[in-house]
Amino acid sequence: MVYNKHITLASLGRCMGQLAWLALLATGCGGGGRGDAPITPTPLTPGISLLAGSIGGPGHLNAPGAAARFTYPTHLAVDTRGNVYVGQDAVIRKVTPDGQVTTLAGGGGWGFADGAGAAARFFRLGGLAVDAAGHVYVADTGNHAIRKVSPSGEVTTFAGTPGLTGKADGIGGAASFFSPEGVAVDTAGNVFVADTGNGTIRRITPHGDVTTFAGTAWTSGAVDGLGAAARFTNPAGLAVDSQGNVYVAERARWLANDIFGTTGTEYANTIRKISPSGMVTTLAGTSGTHGAVDGVGAAARFGNPTSVAVDRAGMVYVTDKQNRTLRMIDPTGRVTTLAGLAGSSGTADGQGTAARFLAPAGVAVDALGQIYVADPDAHTVRRISPSGLVSTFAGAAREYGSTDGLGDAARFGIDTANDVYREENPNPGSVAVDQHGNTYVADVSNHTIRKITATGAVTTLAGTAGLRGSADGLGAAARFNYPSGVAVDSWGQVFVADTGNGTVRKITPAGVVSTLAGAAGVYPTGSTVDGVGSAARFHYPHAVVVDNAGNVFVTDSRDNLVRKVTAAGAVSTFAGSGAAQTVDGMGRAAALNQPGGITIDSAGNLYVAEWTGHTVRKITPSGLVTTHLGTPGVRGSESASGAVPGLDFPHSLAIDAAGNVFVVEGFSPIIRKFTPTGEVLTVAGTPKSYGITIGGLPGSLSRIGGIAIDAKGVLHLSSEACILKVQLPQ
Numbered sequence: 001m002v003y004n005k006h007i008t009l010a011s012l013g014r015c016m017g018q019l020a021w022l023a024l025l026a027t028g029c030g031g032g033g034r035g036d037a038p039i040t041p042t043p044l045t046p047g048i049s050l051l052a053g054s055i056g057g058p059g060h061l062n063a064p065g066a067a068a069r070f071t072y073p074t075h076l077a078v079d080t081r082g083n084v085y086v087g088q089d090a091v092i093r094k095v096t097p098d099g100q101v102t103t104l105a106g107g108g109g110w111g112f113a114d115g116a117g118a119a120a121r122f123f124r125l126g127g128l129a130v131d132a133a134g135h136v137y138v139a140d141t142g143n144h145a146i147r148k149v150s151p152s153g154e155v156t157t158f159a160g161t162p163g164l165t166g167k168a169d170g171i172g173g174a175a176s177f178f179s180p181e182g183v184a185v186d187t188a189g190n191v192f193v194a195d196t197g198n199g200t201i202r203r204i205t206p207h208g209d210v211t212t213f214a215g216t217a218w219t220s221g222a223v224d225g226l227g228a229a230a231r232f233t234n235p236a237g238l239a240v241d242s243q244g245n246v247y248v249a250e251r252a253r254w255l256a257n258d259i260f261g262t263t264g265t266e267y268a269n270t271i272r273k274i275s276p277s278g279m280v281t282t283l284a285g286t287s288g289t290h291g292a293v294d295g296v297g298a299a300a301r302f303g304n305p306t307s308v309a310v311d312r313a314g315m316v317y318v319t320d321k322q323n324r325t326l327r328m329i330d331p332t333g334r335v336t337t338l339a340g341l342a343g344s345s346g347t348a349d350g351q352g353t354a355a356r357f358l359a360p361a362g363v364a365v366d367a368l369g370q371i372y373v374a375d376p377d378a379h380t381v382r383r384i385s386p387s388g389l390v391s392t393f394a395g396a397a398r399e400y401g402s403t404d405g406l407g408d409a410a411r412f413g414i415d416t417a418n419d420v421y422r423e424e425n426p427n428p429g430s431v432a433v434d435q436h437g438n439t440y441v442a443d444v445s446n447h448t449i450r451k452i453t454a455t456g457a458v459t460t461l462a463g464t465a466g467l468r469g470s471a472d473g474l475g476a477a478a479r480f481n482y483p484s485g486v487a488v489d490s491w492g493q494v495f496v497a498d499t500g501n502g503t504v505r506k507i508t509p510a511g512v513v514s515t516l517a518g519a520a521g522v523y524p525t526g527s528t529v530d531g532v533g534s535a536a537r538f539h540y541p542h543a544v545v546v547d548n549a550g551n552v553f554v555t556d557s558r559d560n561l562v563r564k565v566t567a568a569g570a571v572s573t574f575a576g577s578g579a580a581q582t583v584d585g586m587g588r589a590a591a592l593n594q595p596g597g598i599t600i601d602s603a604g605n606l607y608v609a610e611w612t613g614h615t616v617r618k619i620t621p622s623g624l625v626t627t628h629l630g631t632p633g634v635r636g637s638e639s640a641s642g643a644v645p646g647l648d649f650p651h652s653l654a655i656d657a658a659g660n661v662f663v664v665e666g667f668s669p670i671i672r673k674f675t676p677t678g679e680v681l682t683v684a685g686t687p688k689s690y691g692i693t694i695g696g697l698p699g700s701l702s703r704i705g706g707i708a709i710d711a712k713g714v715l716h717l718s719s720e721a722c723i724l725k726v727q728l729p730q
Contacts, residue, residue, distance in 0.1 A: 046729045048684065048692070048699045051439065052410045052458045053722030057398030058379045059691015060091070061700055065099035066396045069691030072376040073395070075307070076362035077128035077136060084364065084372050084393070085136050086381060087125040092136065092149060095381065095394050104136070105153045108688075112143050112162040113155075120155035122147065123162075126181040127237060127307070127362070129191065137191050139180040146180065146193060146204065158191070159210050167198045167217035175210035177202070178217075182238035182307070184246065192246050194235040201235060201248065201274060213246075214274050222267065222287035230280035233267040233287065237307035237363075239316065244276035247283070247316050252290060252304040269302045271318060271329060283316070284335050292323045292342035300335035302327065303342070309365045317371055319360040326360060326373060326384065338371075339390050347378045347397035355390035357382070358397075398721045400427070402446045402465030410458035412721050414445040428718040429484040430543060430597075430652075430706030432494070439708070439716050439723060440486045440494050447480045449496060449507060452723060461494070462513050470501045470520030478513035480505070481520070485543040487552070495552050497541040504541060504554055504565055516552070517565045528561060528573050536571035538563065543598045545606070553606055555595040562595060562608060562619065575625050582613040582632035583625075590625035592617065593632070597653040597664075597706075607661060609650040616650055616663060616674075629661065629674055636665070652707040654715065662707060662715065669701045671715070671726070684715070684726045692719060697726070 059069025075087035082097035091106035103118065111121035123142030130136050134151040137158065145160035159175050166176025178197030185191050189206040192213065200215035214230050221231030237249035250268035270285035284300045291301030303322030310316050316329040317338070325340035339355045346356030358377035365371045369386040372393065380395035401411030413427025428450070429442035437454035440461070448463035462478045469479025481500030488494050492509035495516070503518035518541070519534045529537035540558035547553070550567035553574065561576035576592040577583075583591035593613030600606050606619040607628060615630035629647060636648035652664035659676045662683070670685035685701040693699040705718040715726040 046727050047696045048694055048701075049725045049727070050408060050694055051716070051723040051725050052407055052452050052456050053412045054399040054408065055692045055694065055719075055722050055724075056379070056396030057691070057702060057720055059700065059702060060103075060689060061691040061693060062093075062101050062103060063693075064101070065394055066392065067693070068095075068099075068101035068394050070379045070381065070395045071690065072379065073374040073381060074361045074376050075125065075127045076364040076372050076374050076381070077130045078364040078366045078372060079130045079134055080132060080367060081134075082366050082368070084366075084381065085128050085130060086374065086394075087128050087138065087362070088376075089125060090122045092122075092125070092128070092138065099394055101394055105149050105155050110142065112140075112145075114147075114157055115155060117153040120149075120153075126196075127183045127194070129183040129185040129238075131185045131189055132187070137183050137185060139183045139193065141179050141181055141196075144177045144179060144197075146177070146183065146191065159204050159208055165197070167195075167200070167212075169202075169211050171210070172208040175202075175204075181236045182249070184238040184240040186240045186244055187242060192238055192240060194238045194248060196235055199232050199235065201232070201238070201246065214278050214280050220267070222270070222282075224272075224281050226280070227278040230274075232272065232280075235272075237305070237319075239308040239310045241310045241314055242312065243314075246274040247308045247310055248272040248274065249305040249308045249318060250287070251306060252322070269305065271302070271305060271308065271316065283333050284329050290322070292320070292325070292337075294327075294336050296335070297333040300329075300333075306361050307363045309363045309371070311365045311369055312367070313369075317363050317365060319363045319373060321359055321361060324357045324360065326357070326363070326371065338388050339384050347375070347380070347392075347399070349382075349391050351390070352388040355382075400721050402443070402448065402460070404450075404458050404460055406458070407456040410452075410456075412441070412443050412446070412450070412718075412723070427720055428705050428723070430486050430497075431708045431716050431718045431723065432486045432488045433708045433710040433716050434488045434492065435490070435711060437710055437712075440488055441718055441723060442483045442486045442496065442706070444482050444484055444499075444705070447482065449480070449483060449486060449494060462507050462511050468500065470498070470503070470515075472505075472514050474513070475511040478507075485541065485554075487544045487546045489546045489550065490548075495544050495546055497544045497554060499541055502538045502541065504538070504544065504552060517569045517571045528556075528559060528578065530563075530572050532571070533569040536565075536569075542596055545598045545600050547600055547604055553598060553600070555598050555608060557595055560592045560595060562592065562598070562606065575619050575623055580612070582610060582615055582617075582627060584627060585625055587623040587625075592625075596651045599653045599655050601655050601659065602657070607653055607655060609653050609663065611649055611651055614647045614649065616647065616653065616661065629663070652704055654707045654709040656709050656713060662709065664704045664707050664717075669704045670698075671701070671704075671707070671717075683728055692722070692724065697729075 058071040061069040073088040077085045084095040086093040092104045094104045107118035110123045113121040126139030126141040136149040138147040143162040146158045148158040165178045168176045181196040182194030191204040193202040198217040199220045203213040220233045223231035234251045234253040236251045239247045271283045273283040293301035306321045314331045318327040323342040328338040341353045348356040362374035371384040373382045378397040383393035403411040429444040439452040441450040446465040449461045451461045471479040484499040485497030494507040496505040501520040506516045542557040543555045552565040554563045564574040579591045581591035594611040595608045597609040604621040608617045618628035636646045648666040654662040661674045673681045689700040702719045708716045717724040
């Protein structure tokens with residue numbers, strides 16, 4: 001799989017002979033016509049701003065309310081003061097009642113370590129619970145242990161031995177668990193654990209003494225009964241009421257009937273209740289059935305209930321993940337739908353069934369009866385009033401789409417989690433800027449080319465959202481197939497790397513689309529086919545740039561080549577042997593390692609980002625390939641002392657009039673500036689701070705598809721579902 005997040009910068013066109021135009025050429029910006037004056041630079045405040053689209057989505061930003069970012073938050077707990085604790089993968093976040101988000105514990109990825117705050121490590125967090133003193137108990141699912149976090153963020157191991165699976169009762173580390181997922185704590189400080197892999201409910205005293213409270217390890221089923229006589233299937237979420245009753249959400253589980261797993265029997269989808277004496281009964285639902293039916297007891301139906309919470313009145317709240325709803329069960333076992341609508345998904349706030357969820361997971365309820373729901377696919381925490389009014393409490397959902405409009409009313413891309421080009425083509429893809437400040441965007445998964453004016457007005461230049469194809473034609477009549485690279489020349493012609501079709505396309509300023517080179521749907525593997533127009537073949541055209549003579553250069557990523565296409569459509573191999581290596585040399589004697597982003601300077605030198613080579617290569621007009629930045633095969637901080645700083649998966653490039661090269665790196669994006677004198681600066685983005693901040697630099701950025709620089713020196717970035725501008729210090 002190719003992971004290049006490439007970019008093309010438009011070069012200057014054929015008519016630019018004046019010195020004033022040469023400065024524009026060096027920025028990588030193309031033009032819209034021969035008689036237009038370049039933009040006069042004016043001092044602006046440095047910072048990140050939104051040009052168009054939606055800036056919500058995943059990240060790890062501590063900030064108030066909607067400015068905060070979460071990445072797949074899955075579990076929640078709430079303390080007596082109304083603080084909400086959020087588990088997301090290997091980090092525990094804390095949200096105050098007024099919405100201020102901080103990180104309580106964890107950081108730096110998966111692992112195991114006790115310690116304070118960011119020094120602690122978790123491995124695939126499960127449920128959370130908080131006691132009266134403010135200690136948070138965590139089901140550390142991947143480590144098969146129960147962890148305890150003090151109010152100050154000090155993490156210790158409460159029970160179990162990290163990495164050791166088992167079913168043994170005992171004190172502290174002498175006990176063992178198997179993928180525990182749910183935790184709850186009662187008024188006496190006893191911690192209850194849904195030991196999911198063992199199919200049991202465990203109890204831990206305040207002193208760490210672990211016993212099996214209900215069920216028998218490794219014996220699943222749907223049997224009510226006392227203690228060990230009961231049987232559970234996939235117990236996950238837990239809650240405990242003021243009377244000491246424990247409520248268990250049993251997720252759906254499929255047991256395959258044949259070796260291919262194509263058919264099976266569904267179990268669970270129930271809510272169980274355990275009395276203080278250990279008597280297990282089924283409160284609602286029927287094991288082996290699923291649905292979205294409200295009703296009493298066994299007549300109700302659930303679709304993968306994941307978490308439970310209980311309020312002071314004994315009302316039980318259930319996140320019904322597959323149905324995308326929040327269900328409520330009264331003490332008699334009557335089930336009703338409190339919020340969301342079964343079969344409908346989204347991120348809309350609203351009253352009751354007018355609200356929408358994407359995949360509700362964790363749930364907690366505070367002393368005032370307010371309910372909190374983790375909606376991981378929306379990367380948000382929602383809050384529901386006792387009357388059923390849903391609002392977004394923290395984080396902001398990213399909104400995808402194809403709507404044209406002004407600024408944040410426009411929408412780009414689709415949810416990449418459901419897209420076959422998820423990693424290979426970020427949404428949107430590359431961007432290019434003309435001399436008027438118009439931005440052109442490869443809207444990859446919408447299969448369109450979009451245009452954004454300097455004021456943020458978005459229109460669709462060519463293609464029709466959601467319709468793939470290879471048709472030439474005017475505007476909406478044309479068809480593209482995952483277009484990923486764009487460039488614009490001084491005449492306002494837009495060139496497109498139409499990746500899914502394996503072609504290079506051209507769009508006139510009026511929106512007329514034609515195929516310049518390549519043949520749609522024909523992909524030679526490991527072989528180069530040069531030729532004119534449709535006789536040429538590309539394997540995976542990724543990024544494009546155009547020089548001042550009208551030649552288009554293309555990174556043919558999967559064949560590790562840079563191709564040249566003349567204005568007449570004649571295709572030749574400009575650099576690369578086809579081998580995935582980093583070898584300097586002349587033309588085809590050189591080798592490139594997954595070339596992605598490409599740009600050009602005022603002298604006609606090409607710069608190419610090697611995604612897996614961790615370098616930026618320079619190719620002269622004569623075709624001489626050298627390694628310009630980085631050390632081949634050496635990532636980032638792994639560079640040798642005194643060497644040029646290493647690059648970490650470089651994928652997008654821009655170059656300004658002064659010869660400064662701007663490089664986008666890594667999955668937690670930063671933009672680094674490499675000056676001609678060898679100075680290296682991080683100009684935007686903060687390592688490991690994933691998510692978009694609007695405001696001052698360095699700020700934080702999300703996954704970048706492309707980068708371009710305009711005549712004022714302003715960087716234009718395509719990030720997931722939005723286009724940003726970065727004004728650098730003057």
